[in-house]
Structures are given as structure tokens and as C-alpha cells.
Amino acid sequence: MPINDFNSHPLSWYPNKERLNRPLYKSLLHELKAAIEDGSLLPGTMLPPQRELADYLDVNFTTITRVYKLSAQLGLTYGITGKGTYVSPSGIDPLTINTSPQHLIDLGFIASYEQTNYLLDKTLRKVASLGASQLLTYASPTGRDIDKAAFRQYLTWLGHPLLPEQNVLVTAGGENSLSLLLNVIFSPGDLIAVDEFTYSNFIATAKLNGVRLIAIKNDEQGMIPAELERICKLNNINGLYIIPEYNNPTGRILDSHRRQEIAQIAKHHQLKIIEDDYLSFLSKANPARPPKIFQLLPQQTFYVCSMSKVITSGLRVAYLAYPKSMGRQVENGFFNTTVKTSTLNTAIATNAIQSGVAKKIIQEKINYAQKMNSIFNHVFPFAPTNELTNNVFFRRLPLKNSRKSGKDIEKELLSRHLRCFHSQRFSVAATTNESFLRVSLSATNSRDELLAGLKKLREYLGEKKLI
Amino acid sequence: MPINDFNSHPLSWYPNKERLNRPLYKSLLHELKAAIEDGSLLPGTMLPPQRELADYLDVNFTTITRVYKLSAQLGLTYGITGKGTYVSPSGIDPLTINTSPQHLIDLGFIASYEQTNYLLDKTLRKVASLGASQLLTYASPTGRDIDKAAFRQYLTWLGHPLLPEQNVLVTAGGENSLSLLLNVIFSPGDLIAVDEFTYSNFIATAKLNGVRLIAIKNDEQGMIPAELERICKLNNINGLYIIPEYNNPTGRILDSHRRQEIAQIAKHHQLKIIEDDYLSFLSKANPARPPKIFQLLPQQTFYVCSMSKVITSGLRVAYLAYPKSMGRQVENGFFNTTVKTSTLNTAIATNAIQSGVAKKIIQEKINYAQKMNSIFNHVFPFAPTNELTNNVFFRRLPLKNSRKSGKDIEKELLSRHLRCFHSQRFSVAATTNESFLRVSLSATNSRDELLAGLKKLREYLGEKKLI
DNA sequence: TTATTTGTAGGTTGACATTTG
DNA sequence: GCAAATGTCAACCTACAAATA
Numbered sequence: 001m002p003i004n005d006f007n008s009h010p011l012s013w014y015p016n017k018e019r020l021n022r023p024l025y026k027s028l029l030h031e032l033k034a035a036i037e038d039g040s041l042l043p044g045t046m047l048p049p050q051r052e053l054a055d056y057l058d059v060n061f062t063t064i065t066r067v068y069k070l071s072a073q074l075g076l077t078y079g080i081t082g083k084g085t086y087v088s089p090s091g092i093d094p095l096t097i098n099t100s101p102q103h104l105i106d107l108g109f110i111a112s113y114e115q116t117n118y119l120l121d122k123t124l125r126k127v128a129s130l131g132a133s134q135l136l137t138y139a140s141p142t143g144r145d146i147d148k149a150a151f152r153q154y155l156t157w158l159g160h161p162l163l164p165e166q167n168v169l170v171t172a173g174g175e176n177s178l179s180l181l182l183n184v185i186f187s188p189g190d191l192i193a194v195d196e197f198t199y200s201n202f203i204a205t206a207k208l209n210g211v212r213l214i215a216i217k218n219d220e221q222g223m224i225p226a227e228l229e230r231i232c233k234l235n236n237i238n239g240l241y242i243i244p245e246y247n248n249p250t251g252r253i254l255d256s257h258r259r260q261e262i263a264q265i266a267k268h269h270q271l272k273i274i275e276d277d278y279l280s281f282l283s284k285a286n287p288a289r290p291p292k293i294f295q296l297l298p299q300q301t302f303y304v305c306s307m308s309k310v311i312t313s314g315l316r317v318a319y320l321a322y323p324k325s326m327g328r329q330v331e332n333g334f335f336n337t338t339v340k341t342s343t344l345n346t347a348i349a350t351n352a353i354q355s356g357v358a359k360k361i362i363q364e365k366i367n368y369a370q371k372m373n374s375i376f377n378h379v380f381p382f383a384p385t386n387e388l389t390n391n392v393f394f395r396r397l398p399l400k401n402s403r404k405s406g407k408d409i410e411k412e413l414l415s416r417h418l419r420c421f422h423s424q425r426f427s428v429a430a431t432t433n434e435s436f437l438r439v440s441l442s443a444t445n446s447r448d449e450l451l452a453g454l455k456k457l458r459e460y461l462g463e464k465k466l467i
Numbered sequence: 468m469p470i471n472d473f474n475s476h477p478l479s480w481y482p483n484k485e486r487l488n489r490p491l492y493k494s495l496l497h498e499l500k501a502a503i504e505d506g507s508l509l510p511g512t513m514l515p516p517q518r519e520l521a522d523y524l525d526v527n528f529t530t531i532t533r534v535y536k537l538s539a540q541l542g543l544t545y546g547i548t549g550k551g552t553y554v555s556p557s558g559i560d561p562l563t564i565n566t567s568p569q570h571l572i573d574l575g576f577i578a579s580y581e582q583t584n585y586l587l588d589k590t591l592r593k594v595a596s597l598g599a600s601q602l603l604t605y606a607s608p609t610g611r612d613i614d615k616a617a618f619r620q621y622l623t624w625l626g627h628p629l630l631p632e633q634n635v636l637v638t639a640g641g642e643n644s645l646s647l648l649l650n651v652i653f654s655p656g657d658l659i660a661v662d663e664f665t666y667s668n669f670i671a672t673a674k675l676n677g678v679r680l681i682a683i684k685n686d687e688q689g690m691i692p693a694e695l696e697r698i699c700k701l702n703n704i705n706g707l708y709i710i711p712e713y714n715n716p717t718g719r720i721l722d723s724h725r726r727q728e729i730a731q732i733a734k735h736h737q738l739k740i741i742e743d744d745y746l747s748f749l750s751k752a753n754p755a756r757p758p759k760i761f762q763l764l765p766q767q768t769f770y771v772c773s774m775s776k777v778i779t780s781g782l783r784v785a786y787l788a789y790p791k792s793m794g795r796q797v798e799n800g801f802f803n804t805t806v807k808t809s810t811l812n813t814a815i816a817t818n819a820i821q822s823g824v825a826k827k828i829i830q831e832k833i834n835y836a837q838k839m840n841s842i843f844n845h846v847f848p849f850a851p852t853n854e855l856t857n858n859v860f861f862r863r864l865p866l867k868n869s870r871k872s873g874k875d876i877e878k879e880l881l882s883r884h885l886r887c888f889h890s891q892r893f894s895v896a897a898t899t900n901e902s903f904l905r906v907s908l909s910a911t912n913s914r915d916e917l918l919a920g921l922k923k924l925r926e927y928l929g930e931k932k933l934i
Numbered sequence: 935t936t937a938t939t940t941g942t943a944g945g946t947t948g949a950c951a952t953t954t955g
Numbered sequence: 956g957c958a959a960a961t962g963t964c965a966a967c968c969t970a971c972a973a974a975t976a
Contacts, residue, residue, distance in 0.1 A: 023964080023965055023966085024965080024966080025965075025966085026965095049939075049940055049941085050940070050941065050942095051939090051940075051941095059966080059967095060966060060967045060968080061941095061967095062942090062943095062966075062967065062968080063965085063966060063967080065941070065942070065943090066965090066966090068941080069941095069942085079940085079941055079942080080940085080941075080973080080974075081940065081941040081942065081972060081973045081974070082939070082940055082941070082972080082973040082974030082975070083939090083940070083941080083973080083974055083975080084939090084940065084941080084974095085940090085941075109605070111604070111605055112605075114603070114604045114605075117600040117601060117603050117604070118600055118601075119600075120600040120603065121598070121600045124595045124599050124600055124811075125595050125596065127595070128591045128592050128594070128595030128596075129592065129595075131588070132591050133584040133585055133586075133587040133588045133591055133779075134584060134585075135781060136581070136584050136587065136779040136780070136781025136782055137578070137581045137584070137779075137780060137781045138576070138578055138579075138581075138780045138781065172639050172643075172783070172805060173805065173806055174806075175802075175803060175804060175805060175806045176639075176804065176805050176806075179650075179803065179804035179805070183646075183650070183675050183676065184675060187677070188655040188677045201802070201803050204799070204803045205803045205804060208650050208651060208800060208803060208804070209650065209676070210654070210655045210677065234972090234973085312600075312603040312604075313603070313604060313605050314602060314603025314604045314605065314606075314807075314809055314810055314811070315603055315809055315811070316639070316805075316806065316807065316808070316809040332671070333675060335642075335668070336642060336646065336668050336671045336672045336675060337642060337643065337646035337672060337675070338639060338640065338642060338643050338646070338783075339640055339641075339642045339643075339783065340781075340783065341783070342781055342782055342783040342809070342812055343781055344591075344781070344782070344811070344812065344815075345809055345811065345812065490943080490944055490945085491944080491945080492944075492945085516960070516961055516962085517961070517962065517963095518960085518961075518962095526945085527945060527946050527947085528946095528962095529945075529946065529947080529963090529964090530944085530945060530946085532962070532963070532964085533944090533945085535962080536962095536963085546961090546962055546963080547952080547953080547961090547962075548951060548952045548953070548961065548962040548963065549951075549952035549953030549954070549960070549961055549962070550952080550953055550954080550960090550961070550962080551953095551960090551961065551962080552961090552962075701951090701952085
């Protein structure tokens with residue numbers, strides 16, 4: 001029988017005792033899910049401590065442990081030892097950021113200045129005329145030698161050549177690579193360390209694969225190595241997902257020293273590193289020339305290099321470089337999930353790289369980005385910047401602390417026909433002392449549209465006293 | 468302390484007591500994995516009963532339960548209540564069937580008569596000349612309306628039109644679709660019913676996703692509905708993977724009555740059905756015109772229709788039809804794992820369907836298949852057949868019971884420069900009273916090569932008294 | 935600093951279902 | 956048809972680790 005007086009310590013959640021049936025944990029999980037879904041338990045709410053809820057329901061407290069654990073696996077809640085269990089910031093909302101279907105000014109999606117696509121016309125015609133139909137077979141599932149050579153050529157041009165002990169696989173895009181790695185080199189239940197703000201589609205894909213993420217604190221220079229070390233000592237961490245250059249959504253860039261420290265820690269704790277270099281071509285703009293992580297720790301790094309921002313998003317081609325020792329696992333996994341990337345698309349990428357078309361595209365994309373950044377700087381002169389932010393595809397706009405949730409802010413913006421994403425959408429941790437908007441500079445159709453969108457955004461933020 | 472005399476009841480596995488450390492279950496799992504990997508525990512071996520092993524190790528028997536459960540999740544073993552725990556037939560060997568890299572006659576891989584690819588030359592040039600570069604954007608991630616219409620047109624031509632309550636998604640191939648579904652509509656630990664012999668890449672992908680498969684007994688007409696019903700009553704089954712036409716590897720075709728029974732059972736037990744129709748165009752050859760499962764149970768069926776065998780394997784395009792109610796889940800999942808299928812490839816498929824090129828390709832592929840089947844019938848006149856096997860891409864060759872394992876037979880064939888797969892590779896159950904080879908008729912480069920390969924195969928089988 | 939609160943993990947208990955002889 | 960063997964599952968117990976006041 002319960003002993004305490006529950007009126008004196010009200011619980012944040014009173015599951016309906018009468019609706020409970022056996023097995024208890026399933027029934028309770030169902031109730032919890034329903035409460036979060038119907039909004040009676042809001043994101044951020046602290047759930048009752050396991051022992052108190054158990055006492056109230058007259059069950060053993062580890063039965064509640066089980067319920068909380070399963071709901072954490074579903075991404076509904078998260079627990080911190082010593083502190084409590086909380087409803088997740090994202091709750092049950094899908095995190096996925098997709099192209100916008102509605103009629104609105106899009107400051108949300110990060111596209112890639114597809115106005116440059118016309119530069120591919122010749123390449124397309126060339127590939128089509130050279131008997132491309134003969135390429136359309138099951139042959140060379142990891143890519144042809146010529147395709148892998150083109151990728152090595154591209155990286156050498158960037159100043160970061162691949163090493164002989166790294167294999168290359170041509171994948172069907174960056175997301176396809178990330179999804180493959182989460183599926184193949186990690187198992188459900190594994191723990192991967194990530195930045196406290198990280199690519200939301202990675203969070204979503206990790207969830208799909210039952211892989212748990214753990215946030216590593218950042219400062220202005222990005223992931224703090226000491227924090228990574230601390231978390232590794234405390235937990236059995238299996239991997240590290242990191243975007244060393246232009247982290248999405250913070251835009252931060254790791255300097256050479258941090259990369260070395262992080263590689264050292266990863267080596268010591270045997271973390272499998274996913275290095276996501278979606279804006280690889282901007283490396284050339286960084287005068288410090290920090291090494292890529294794959295150069296520091298090739299035997300543990302899976303380097304994902306998408307061509308979406310280098311050539312064109314619509315081709316769906318990326319390259320994955322991985323340790324030779326992982327060959328069979330990665331290649332079989334790729335065959336199971338995708339079979340191969342169409343050689344038609346791969347051949348276009350290869351051709352664009354080898355002919356120099358890719359370089360032209362890159363230059364033109366950088367021009368666009370620079371123009372869009374100067375518009376942004378004009379509207380938000382106080383926004384954080386560094387010497388490398390003049391050509392990136394999105395910017396960060398810090399918000400003053402407010403009680404408004406990220407979801408509410410996004411909703412209010414939508415009602416003004418603006419789409420823009422709040423930092424909460426990119427967060428795996430609860431303890432976010434930072435709060436900002438990620439403003440995409442690459443999804444609007446024109447400079448005028450961008451300017452109009454940014455002005456509307458500034459108006460809104462001013463009205464609500466968020467800046 | 469152990470009480471029994473262990474010499475009288477030898478265990479099939481004696482884990483090294485000294486190497487054990489805490490946590491026990493992890494340590495034991497590691498030992499078990501190692502024993503299976505190094506071959507000291509062979510596929511089919513019955514592991515010690517949980518209570519006996521626990522007694523020997525002086526631990527609680529549910530600690531062993533935990534070890535066996537985890538190893539089952541890894542696909543290393545499987546347990547049957549009342550019977551025992553056994554090492555899986557496939558063990559740790561990769562099941563993946565890939566294109567063959569070596570110089571050998573390939574009777575293993577199922578390709579698609581890519582000699583017909585020349586028929587696509589015009590289509591390719593047409594798409595490339597019509598400003599295809601403008602297609603290369605992030606737009607229309609599920610496919611353009613015109614692409615979905617082309618798929619509906621194709622199915623209508625087959626005589627199995629889609630229903631309005633079914634959404635369509637253009638995916639990057641059949642495997643991409645299956646992998647997506649296993650990732651998105653199922654969760655790790657879920658149970659899916661499959662034929663006792665089923666597509667080996669599906670088995671491998673299920674393993675990658677932590678989804679468990681349970682075998683349903685077959686007779687010559689395919690899956691036995693009563694068996695499905697029995698298994699559903701005994702277990703909490705979440706889904707059903709089925710290839711109603713030309714099951715891979717048995718070649719069996721479900722008749723109309725069975726399809727209805729199966730749909731009925733699936734409805735009653737709320738199974739999510741994956742209907743894999745990789746040889747969809749052969750439907751037209753079946754005079755009985757049985758309905759597709761998606762027509763019988765559209766609200767629960769995910770219909771996977773690959774274009775690899777219809778147009779060309781190298782295009783990497785398939786269509787997925789799914790219940791509208793699952794829209795958000797499927798579409799977001801697709802965006803997370805693949806983003807989109809390149810509109811370049813999709814446009815080629817659309818064009819091939821709308822222009823009639825696809826029909827020409829189909830006719831030519833059927834011609835090839837018929838020729839290859841007649842060669843097979845000539846070499847193996849006693850092989851099982853039915854009125855619909857004259858145009859399929861592979862055949863089944865039953866073997867006499869022998870003590871040789873499937874793996875050994877495959878190895879011996881390889882040493883004779885022949886690649887061919889044994890039924891064990893396609894089996895999820897242990898209790899395989901059937902034993903056969905799946906002989907591909909679609910991977911050799913010429914009729915002469917096929918004939919030579921089949922003769923060598925017959926020679927080998929005769930020598931070893933396997934037929 | 936230390937005690938308290940809170941979550942996590944490993945292992946145990948007991949009930950139960952299926953298979954087999 | 957029943958008893959023994961065997962695997963599975965839910966719930967409980969105990970020890971411990973982190974956060975906080």
C-alpha cells in the first residue's frame with residue numbers, strides 16, 4: 001500500500017490506475033505516450049521520480065525504470081541520473097527538414113544555389129551520347145575505378161588527399177551514407193557522441209536505427225575536447241558524429257588543435273568517427289588549412305563527402321571513404337540497402353570533376369553565397385561572424401532568452417509566411433543555455449526574396465523582443 | 468555450487484570460466500560469439516539448455532536467457548520453446564548476394580538481361596537534351612506527379628491498377644524500398660513472418676535493422692495460410708514479407724485463393740504486409756490473373772515494384788505504393804535515409820513507360836528468359852516446372868538429402884569455377900527438410916556460357932550423387 | 935563536504951507456454 | 956494424456972553512480 005500523502009507532493013503525471021493492465025510496463029508506456037501526444041505532458045516537463053510514481057502506483061520502482069527507458073528509446077523522454085526524467089524537446093514531432101511545399105519565404109531548408117545547374121548541360125549531353133545505356137547494369141556496385149579516381153583527384157585538389165588505406169564507395173548522397181553507417185557499423189542501443197546542436201536529419205535517422213545520441217558541450221570554437229573525454233570516461237561511447245567545418249546549425253569550425261585532441265580521444269576510446277564534410281569545397285577558403293579528421297585517424301574514420309553542394313543536389317551522389325578493414329561490412333551493407341549508385345549519375349559527377357566543370361560550379365556557388373551573406377549582414381549587422389562566414393549557406397541568429405518554445409516561434413513565423421528553424425530542433429540535450437535561429441541563405445529564389453524575408457524576420461524578432 | 472555430475476551429460480559448449488568477468492552476460496555473449504565465429508560451434512548445433520549451462524557456471528538461469536536472447540538478436544542463434552537453442556544456419560557468414568567479381572560462370576546472381584539496354588539509348592538522349600539539368604534539384608522528393616502517373620499507367624497496363632487510397636513514392640530501387648520499410652515501419656525486435664525460403668538480401672537487411680524473421684512453412688503452392696495463422700496466434704507478429712509471384716528462391720506462385728486467405732489473416736492480426744513484386748511484368752503471362760495483395764488489403768500493404776527487371780537494373784528506380792495513412796512516416800523516413808531519387812533517373816523511367824520503350828524491353832527480356840529456360844530444361848529435364856516457369860529468371864534444382872552443408876556445396880562449385888547458391892542461404896528456419904540449388908539463368912553473358920555452366924553443374928551433382 | 939534525491943544496470947524470482955517422450 | 960525438459964517473460968531486489976543542495 002502507498003504510504004505517502006500524495007497531496008503534499010503533487011506528481012506531474014498521474015496515470016489512470018484503472019486503465020492499467022498487465023503487463024504493467026507496456027500499459028504504462030502506452031499511457032505515457034498518449035499523455036505526451038495529446039499535450040497533457042509538455043516538452044521539458046519533469047516526470048515524477050521513479051520511486052514516487054512507483055509508490056503511487058504500488059509497483060516496484062524498476063518497473064518505472066523500464067517504462068522510462070523504453071520511452072527514452074522512442075525519443076519521447078530522456079533521463080539524467082541525479083536530476084530526473086524529462087519530456088524531450090522535440091517530443092513526437094518529426095525533426096525532418098524537407099523542402100517546403102507551401103507558399104512561403106523559405107529561410108529554413110539549406111539548398112545549394114541550383115541556379116548553377118545550367119553549367120551541367122554539356123556534361124549531361126556528353127554522358128548521354130557516349131552510350132550511357134551500357135553503364136546501366138549491376139556491375140561495379142561500389143563505383144568504377146575511374147569514379148573513385150575522380151574523387152581522389154577532387155580531394156587532392158582541396159589539399160586533403162586520401163590515404164592508400166582508405167577505400168572509397170560511391171553512395172546515393174550524403175543522407176544515404178549516414179543512414180548506411182548508422183545501419184551497418186552501429187547497432188541499436190549504441191551511443192554516439194554529437195555536438196549539442198547537430199544536423200537534425202542525423203538525429204532523426206539515429207532514432208530510426210535505435211542509436212542513442214549524447215550531446216557534447218560546445219564553445220564558440222565548436223566541440224570541447226575535455227567534455228568529449230569526460231563523457232567517454234563516464235559512458236561506453238561507440239562513435240562520434242562530427243561536422244568539423246561549418247557545423248550545421250552552428251556554423252562553427254574546429255581548429256587544427258581541437259581536431260588533433262578529438263582524434264586523440266577517439267583513438268583512445270576506440271570511437272568510430274563519422275566525419276560529415278558536406279561543404280568540403282569551402283576548405284580551400286580556410287587559410288589555416290586544418291587537417292581533415294580522416295587524415296589524423298584514418299583507421300577509425302568514415303568520411304562522408306556529399307556532392308550535393310559541390311556539383312548539384314539533384315544528382316544524389318556522395319563519396320564515402322572508410323578504413324579498408326571495414327570493407328566487407330560496409331560494402332555488403334551498402335549492397336543490401338541500396339545495391340549501387342546508378343553509374344549514370346556517378347559518371348556525370350566524374351565527368352564534372354575531371355573536366356573542370358565542378359570548379360566552375362563551385363566558384364559560382366561561392367559567388368551566390370557571398371552575395372546572400374552580405375544581404376544578411378546588412379539586415380543583421382550584430383549577428384555572430386568570423387573570417388570564414390562570408391561564404392557559408394546559412395547563418396546563426398542568437399535569441400534573447402525567452403519563455404517561448406522553439407516550436408512556438410517556428411509556428412508564429414509560419415503564420416507570417418516565413419519558414420525558419422529554431423535551435424531546439426537541432427538539439428539532443430535538454431540543457432540548452434543557448435537559443436538561436438538557423439537562417440538559411442540558400443533556399444530563396446532571388447536576392448529580393450531573401451531581403452524581404454530577412455526584413456520580415458527582423459520585424460518579428462523586434463516585436464517579440466527576441467533580439 | 469554446481470550439483471550435477473557434468474561428465475554424464477556433456478554440454479555442447481563449455482565457456483571458459485576463467486575468462487568470465489562482470490557483467491556476466493556481456494562476457495558470456497562475447498565468448499559465445501567467438502565460439503561461433505571460430506567454428507567451434509557449428510551451424511545447427513544445439514546449445515546447452517539454459518538451466519544446465521547456468522548450473523555449470525553457477526549463475527542464475529535467466530542470465531543465460533539474456534545471453535541467448537542477445538545472440539538471437541544478432542542472428543547468431545535462435546531458440547524454440549520446449550526444444551532448445553540452436554546455432555543459426557547462416558551463422559555469421561554474410562548472406563549478401565552480390566555481383567561476382569571473379570572469373571567464373573555465374574549461376575548465382577539474378578541479373579536482368581542487360582543486353583536489352585541499347586533500347587534505352589534514345590530515351591537517354593531525349594531526357595538529356597530536354598534540359599535535364601533543370602531537374603537536378605531538391606524539388607519533388609517523392610517524385611513528380613508525372614512520374615507517379617507513369618507508374619499508375621504501368622500497373623493499369625498490367626491489369627492491377629492502384630487505388631486512390633494508395634500513395635506512391637519513387638525510391639532508389641527495390642533494396643532501397645525494403646531497407647526503408649524495415650527501418651521506418653518496423654522497430655528493432657519486431658517479428659516479421661516470411662516464407663521458409665526467402666530473398667536472402669531481405670534476411671540480411673532485417674538483421675541489420677534488428678528485425679526478427681519467423682519462417683512459415685510452404686508447400687508446392689507457396690506459403691501455407693494455416694501455418695501463418697498458427698504462427699500469428701502463437702506470437703505477436705508485426706508484419707509479413709511476401710513475394711506472391713516467383714518467390715525468390717523457390718519460384719512458387721500463390722494462387723488467388725491463397726492470396727485471399729493470407730490477406731484475411733493479415734487483416735485479422737493487423738500485419739503490415741510488404742509485397743515484393745520484383746518481376747511484376749510477368750503477371751501478364753499468368754492466365755489465372757490472381758489479384759495483387761495490395762488490391763485485397765490496400766490499407767495494410769506496402770507494395771514494392773522495382774524497375775530493375777522491367778527497364779534496367781542500372782537505373783536504380785523502384786516504386787513504392789503505401790497506405791495514405793502512413794504518409795508522413797514513410798515520406799519523412801525516405802527523406803532521412805535517401806532524400807530523393809534523382810529526377811534524372813526517374814524521368815528516364817517515366818519516359819520509357821510512356822513512350823512504349825518499356826514494353827519493348829519487357830518483350831525482349833521475356834524472349835531471352837524463354838531461351839535460357841529451354842536450355843535449362845534440356846540439361847535438367849527432371850527439374851520442377853509449372854506452366855509459368857518458361858519465362859522466369861532462375862530455376863530450382865532439388866537435391867537428394869546429403870550430409871553436405873550448403874556452404875560446402877557452394878565452395879566445391881566455386882573450386883570448379885561455378886557460382887550457384889544453396890537453399891540454406893535463403894532459409895530462416897532450421898528445420899529445412901527441403902534442399903535445393905537456385906540456378907540463375909540471367910547472369911551469364913551468352914547462351915553458350917550458360918549451357919557450359921549447366922553441364923558442369925550436372926556433372927558435379929552426378930559425381931557427388933546429389934541428384 | 936556530505937547527505938539526499940534520482941536514474942541506471944545487473945542479476946534473481948516465479949509464473950507460464952511449448953515440445954517431446 | 957501427462958510429466959519432464961526447455962525457453963520466455965514480467966516484475967523485483969540490490970548495488971551503484973551522478974547531480975544537487
